[in-house]
Amino acid sequence: MIRYVDVAFNIPVKGAFTYAVELPEQETGGDTGEHGAGAAAPHHGAGAAKHLQPEAAAAEPQKEEGTAEHLQSEPTTAGTDRTRLLGYRVVAPFGKRQATGFVVGERSERPAGVEQVRELKRIVGTAPLFDEGYLELARWVASMYYASLGETLAAMTPGGRQERELPALGSDDAAFEATPVTLSAEQEEAIARIGAEGGGRYYVFGITGSGKTEVFLRAASAVMGQGKSVIYLVPEIALTQQVAETIKARFAEAAAIIHSRLTPSQRLSEWMRIKRGDAKLVVGARSAVFAPVSHLGLIVVDEEHEGSYKSGQSPRYHARQVAMKRCADAGAALVMGSATPSVEAWHLMSLGKLTPIRLTRRLAGGSMPAMEIVDLKEEEGPLTETLLQGIRETHAEGRQSILFLNRRGFSYFFHCKSCGFVMQCRRCSVTLTYHKARGRMICHYCGYRVKPVESCPECGSVDVGYGGFGTEGIEDELQRRLPEISIARVDTDTIRKRGSLEEVLQSFRRGETQLLLGTQMVAKGLNFPGVKLVGLIHADTGLLLPDFRAAERTFSLITQVSGRAGRYSPDGRVIIQTLRPQNPAVTLAARGEYDAFYEQEIRMREALRFPPYARLIRLVFRGPNAGRVHEGANSFADRLSSELPETDEILGPAECPIAKISHNYRVQLILRSARFRETHRLLGTALESFKPPTRVHIEADVDPVSLL
DNA sequence: AGCACGCCGACT
DNA sequence: GTCGGCGTGCTC
Numbered sequence: 001m002i003r004y005v006d007v008a009f010n011i012p013v014k015g016a017f018t019y020a021v022e023l024p025e026q027e028t029g030g031d032t033g034e035h036g037a038g039a040a041a042p043h044h045g046a047g048a049a050k051h052l053q054p055e056a057a058a059a060e061p062q063k064e065e066g067t068a069e070h071l072q073s074e075p076t077t078a079g080t081d082r083t084r085l086l087g088y089r090v091v092a093p094f095g096k097r098q099a100t101g102f103v104v105g106e107r108s109e110r111p112a113g114v115e116q117v118r119e120l121k122r123i124v125g126t127a128p129l130f131d132e133g134y135l136e137l138a139r140w141v142a143s144m145y146y147a148s149l150g151e152t153l154a155a156m157t158p159g160g161r162q163e164r165e166l167p168a169l170g171s172d173d174a175a176f177e178a179t180p181v182t183l184s185a186e187q188e189e190a191i192a193r194i195g196a197e198g199g200g201r202y203y204v205f206g207i208t209g210s211g212k213t214e215v216f217l218r219a220a221s222a223v224m225g226q227g228k229s230v231i232y233l234v235p236e237i238a239l240t241q242q243v244a245e246t247i248k249a250r251f252a253e254a255a256a257i258i259h260s261r262l263t264p265s266q267r268l269s270e271w272m273r274i275k276r277g278d279a280k281l282v283v284g285a286r287s288a289v290f291a292p293v294s295h296l297g298l299i300v301v302d303e304e305h306e307g308s309y310k311s312g313q314s315p316r317y318h319a320r321q322v323a324m325k326r327c328a329d330a331g332a333a334l335v336m337g338s339a340t341p342s343v344e345a346w347h348l349m350s351l352g353k354l355t356p357i358r359l360t361r362r363l364a365g366g367s368m369p370a371m372e373i374v375d376l377k378e379e380e381g382p383l384t385e386t387l388l389q390g391i392r393e394t395h396a397e398g399r400q401s402i403l404f405l406n407r408r409g410f411s412y413f414f415h416c417k418s419c420g421f422v423m424q425c426r427r428c429s430v431t432l433t434y435h436k437a438r439g440r441m442i443c444h445y446c447g448y449r450v451k452p453v454e455s456c457p458e459c460g461s462v463d464v465g466y467g468g469f470g471t472e473g474i475e476d477e478l479q480r481r482l483p484e485i486s487i488a489r490v491d492t493d494t495i496r497k498r499g500s501l502e503e504v505l506q507s508f509r510r511g512e513t514q515l516l517l518g519t520q521m522v523a524k525g526l527n528f529p530g531v532k533l534v535g536l537i538h539a540d541t542g543l544l545l546p547d548f549r550a551a552e553r554t555f556s557l558i559t560q561v562s563g564r565a566g567r568y569s570p571d572g573r574v575i576i577q578t579l580r581p582q583n584p585a586v587t588l589a590a591r592g593e594y595d596a597f598y599e600q601e602i603r604m605r606e607a608l609r610f611p612p613y614a615r616l617i618r619l620v621f622r623g624p625n626a627g628r629v630h631e632g633a634n635s636f637a638d639r640l641s642s643e644l645p646e647t648d649e650i651l652g653p654a655e656c657p658i659a660k661i662s663h664n665y666r667v668q669l670i671l672r673s674a675r676f677r678e679t680h681r682l683l684g685t686a687l688e689s690f691k692p693p694t695r696v697h698i699e700a701d702v703d704p705v706s707l708l
Numbered sequence: 709a710g711c712a713c714g715c716c717g718a719c720t
Numbered sequence: 721g722t723c724g725g726c727g728t729g730c731t732c
Contacts, residue, residue: 009721011721011722011723012721013721095722095724096722096723097722097723099721099722151721175722204731444731
């Protein structure tokens with residue numbers, strides 16, 4: 001029987017391609033294929049059931065790739081229901097090559113208007129990856145983020161071809177108690193409120209160490225008790241090892257933990273386990289929001305403010321937004337939480353669209369640390385005497401310190417070295433970026449440009465320019481000045497190797513090293529009882545970035561990093577070094593004045609028409625020919641200005657802050673809209689019909705998190 | 709004439 | 721995305 005299937009490929013091209021496929025008339029157990037390679041994979045021949053036997057995986061543990069090859073050349077297998085092909089991954093001839101894609105439609109007639117229909121090369125797997133309902137979600141994601149259906153499905157589904165079981169659980173770490181601890185009154189109340197009725201949107205807003213995780217786990221448990229499934233999102237699984245271990249210990253086989261170390265085959269295996277309903281709790285980073293659960297009852301978004309929930313490539317989805325969509329569709333509850341909510345979340349809470357639940361007490365007997373601000377302008381270099389003295393004292397007490405330094409340099413940012421003044425755009429209020437080649441300060445939101453000043457408009461100093469602390473060398477400098485202290489360094493370079501992060505952290509936890517020096521990642525979720533002092537070497541690096549979220553990020557960073565100090569003791573200490581000791585993001589974070597910070601930030605956003613008072617869509621035009629890239633951006637901007645409502649603003653075209661990446665020139669356009677739905681729809685039609693100059697690509701980023 | 713490279717558009 | 725076709729222009 002000849003059938004026709006619509007296949008969406010993992011390419012930017014929209015629309016599906018139709019292929020023919022010959023299906024067996026019935027499940028006769030006969031082999032319809034002609035390759036005869038099946039004999040080479042003896043444990044595979046009988047189809048689905050055998051795949052899951054552990055012996056199969058154990059038999060050839062080293063030969064995963066080779067085994068996969070055999071299975072790929074295995075033609076349509078008998079004993080598998082492939083009369084319906086929707087949701088299968090397939091391999092098809094595409095031009096001169098083979099490409100994998102997804103079956104997104106089926107038909108029995110050859111489609112009209114298509115002259116040549118080629119035949120599918122192969123059907124991957126023994127069961128479909130998704131069903132119609134799931135495809136609907138994919139269509140929503142693709143259209144919301146202006147991506148093709150094929151690349152969207154590729155981002156949503158696991159890449160493995162053959163299921164492969166996960167190794168047995170490692171030796172159970174007794175440190176992670178399987179039995180829940182006693183709850184505080186606040187926690188009890190929080191759980192009761194979340195469980196009070198099905199659905200709803202909640203925000204657990206609690207200081208670090210106040211027991212959010214336990215609230216989430218109890219809520220998950222309750223939902224699972226009703227036979228429903230739970231998705232538990234964390235920013236980066238490697239750094240939430242503690243949460244993962246606790247969940248493993250408490251939920252065992254009912255949980256699927258999707259982490260970055262899983263191979264594609266293992267991911268597929270977990271995917272199928274979830275799809276069958278064997279795993280009712282899915283824990284994972286961003287992409288776990290696409291877990292194929294049935295009867296969704298709850299999605300937890302832990303550390304909601306985290307930027308890693310936003311995908312960096314097409315489809316540039318925000319897991320929080322997808323979570324809202326899935327919960328709304330399924331009537332499931334959404335529970336988010338953080339010590340530092342995003343400004344958007346805060347706004348939703350103040351509008352009553354998100355129910356706040358506050359946790360105010362630290363559980364482990366700790367209290368909030370003492371916070372000190374050190375003015376870097378008064379000091380020589382990044383390692384100030386206050387900081388060094390603090391480390392020495394802490395060490396003398398036999399306790400530990402964490403030093404945080406922001407990787408992002410600010411050498412692009414022209415500033416006054418005397419008072420810390422930074423030039424900002426009058427209109428956008430973001431930092432102007434210094435372009436050395438042009439000798440101009442440029443706003444990357446609107447394109448505004450000025451000559452750099454010769455002297456500081458604030459204090460008159462002529463000591464202005466670009467340049468700052470290099471991050472390299474801080475470790476050496478520390479080593480030199482504090483030779484008695486052993487230092488552990490954690491950054492993207494040192495953790496590249498598998499397992500090395502855990503090693504470094506373990507040795508710190510055991511007290512073998514006394515000082516942990518790291519980037520962003522030490523700010524998040526790591527808890528070490530021995531830590532007394534936390535130092536931020538340059539707390540306001542983020543403030544110098546040309547980004548309207550700069551203040552929010554700085555506030556969050558200071559607060560989160562501070563949470564690492566004195567978590568288990570009453571005498572924690574935080575030293576915040578800054579060039580701008582008067583900046584509200586710094587001072588309000590230091591004083592723990594959340595409400596004041598959010599209120600002033602919200603007012604600023606309203607005045608400047610930034611989210612949440614407007615929504616942004618960023619369009620990046622890129623290509624090897626600068627002229628054509630500009631031409632494309634200009635003509636599209638012209639078109640939009642005639643088609644979009646008057647109230648929408650089109651900022652730019654302006655060169656991207658990183659104007660050229662690997663031979664590609666980049667120009668951006670930022671749309672600002674107060675009526676998002678309409679703008680989104682109109683932009684969709686405009687993008688569909690616009691034919692950019694050759695070699696010019698347009699990337700759309702809806703609700704961009706960073707404009708860099 | 710022969711070839712290298714860059715540009716372009718098709719891919720079911 | 722990736723591939724091949726083909727035109728321009730350079731070299732033997």
